[in-house]
Amino acid sequence: MIMNEMLTLLLALVAGVLLGVMFFGGLWWTVRKGLASKRPAAWFLGSMLLRIGLTVAGFYFVGGGHWQRLLLCLLGFAMARFLVTRFTRVDEKPTALEGEAGHAA
Incomplete structure (x- = not known):
């Protein structure tokens, strides 16, 4: 059990x-x-509705009325945010102007 x-x-x-x-x-x-x-607005709106809908439905089914499952699902969701952010990071080198702008502060 x-x-x-x-x-x-x-x-x-x-x-x-x-x-x-x-x-x-x-x-x-x-x-x-x-x-x-x-048409970027259509992309962003459509994507937002689809992503939120699938995510809420997933949380509902995974939780199944048990707060422990829901909490672990949320923890996994947060872990995925870290992973996706890490793997999709773009390492861009600053341009000469951006480097000079840092000295102005």
Whole structure:
């Protein structure tokens, strides 16, 4: 019985990570596509509705009325935010003007 609960909680954590990767990865993808689009508002609005809808539905089904599952799902979601942010980071070198602007402060 205890192992079954532990497995359920572990699966809630994994589901949270997957929901987070979908949400934040989708946001990253939307920004890249939306900025290059002729209709960025449609991209951003459509993406927001889809990402929020899927995420809320995922949390609802994973939680299943148990606050422990919901909490671990949220923890996994936050972990995914860190992971997606880390893997999608763009390391740009500052231009000469940006370097000089730092000296003005």
